[in-house]
Amino acid sequence: MPGKVILGAQWGDEGKGKFIDIFAGKADLVVRSQGGNNAGHTVVAGGEKYKLQLIPSGILYPECVNVIGPGVVVNPKAVLGEIDGLHEKGVSTDKLFIDARCHCIMPWHLELDALSEAEKAKEGTAIGTTKKGIGPTYMDKSERSGIRMHDFVDAERFEEVIRETCARKNRVITGVYGGEPIDADAVIAEYKVYADRLRPMVRDTTVMTYDAIKSGKEVLFEGAQGTLLDLDMGTYPYVTSSHPVAGGCCIGSGVGPTAINEIMGIFKSYTTRVGEGPFPTELFDETGDYIRNAGGEFGTVTGRPRRTGWFDAVVARYAVRVNGLTDVVINKIDPLRGLPKLKVCVAYKLKNGETVTEFPANFMDLVDCEPVYEEFDGFTEDITDCRSFEELPATVQSYIKELERIIECPITMLGVGPARDQVMTIK
DSSP states (O other): OOOEEEEEESSSSHHHHHHHHHTTOOOOOOOOOOOOOOOOOOETTTTEEESSSHHHSGSSTTTTTEOOOOTTTTTTHHHHHHHHHHHHTOOOOOEEEETTTTTEEOHHHHHHHHHHHHHHHTTTTOOOOOOOSSSHHHHHHTTTTOOOHHHOOTTHHHHHHHHHHHHHHHHHHHTTTTOOOOOOHHHHHHHHHHHHHHHHGGHHHHHHHHHHHHHOOOOOEESSSGGGGGGSSSSTTSSSOOOHEEEEEHHOOOOOGGGGGEEEEEEEEEEOOOOOSOOTOOSEEEEEHHHHHHHHBBBBTTTTTTEEEOOEHHHHHHHHHHTTTTEEEOOOOGTTTTSSSSEEEEEEEEESSEESSSSSSSSGGTTTOEEEEEEEEEOSSOOOOOOGGGSOHHHHHHHHHHHHHHTTTTTTEESSSSSSTTTEEEE
16 A cells, blocks of 8 residues: 555645655655645745646656546646646656546636625625636536536537537526626637647546556655645535545545555644634734744735634644544744744634534634633744754754644654755654
8 A cells, every 4th residue: 555645734725735745756656636726836846936736746756657636627728837837947747647537627617706706705705715716617517517628638529518518607607697608619719729738648547546556656645725625524615625635535536545554634833724714723913924924824826815823733633533644744833933932722612611622513613712722932043954853942842742742643744944855754
């Protein structure tokens, strides 16, 4: 069982890209299993910053096979733009493959996403979507009316599928939202070029993934977004449209759970989230601004400032449980430098006066709840050059040991800066 999952264990943006990149260097095949180009991994390599959205992080290693699995929704225009951007930096995409089952994000999905969110904003129920068309595409998938990649690259079916679907979506765009209809001829002319370019990359990637596992090769399952954004296990309805938890890696890559033997969860030493929804440890003061600026907490894809707060161990224990984490990474410790005290939320005091240590199934329980904190000494030393646990200041060592105790899962790696080598292994 050579399969390893690396996933986000908070609300996304934990810095997964760097650790996925580190382990991708040892992998024979890297699989992305869910989400779309609403997700983003930032990887710093050779002094160059790569902002990857759909393409797996293994793309930076010439010998690594990279798979966009069947659970991913693919914007043909966006993925080709990402490919072209990599080519401009001298990165080959010869070993990039897209599963024939992937659903395609089309112009009407983007339009419906924007129109729906605008309508919800009027009602005060906006979710904070990235407006990348992800949700509407997954809706079509569930409704069994979507366009899969094998339809998209089929030269004989391409025009028929586009015209039929565009006509159906225009009835919703114009009739429900009062929007402007999409020109099917224009879509066909533009997207036929994309289909021609993508056709050589499309195949049954589940066979590739299974064969790699069967032959004992190292396979890395790359998570996008984060546990608390999972459609079922997240803070619904303020979630994404897919399954970023460990179980989603199996569904979205087409292999069974016996293919996986390690599940690594990535946490930041504090907590952030983007968009709407409950956030018990959120900071609205100078400390929150300090962490946001020190950590560069602005969206990889959108550039939006992230909401920032103290480390939430209630969330962390929940992530350990629902993912079956075998080990944990604490990333981005360095932005906490200069804070006199570090706080960790260990429980929630609900509005009814009850104190709970397990993450509630009903997110409404989180509204106006009061976080219960444990407090630890901060640090002023620059830790970005530390490469072993023993080199860290005593206060940082103590903070990490206490986090491990509280979240009840081994902490095996730390991140002390954005570069590939600014990490350390503890065990």
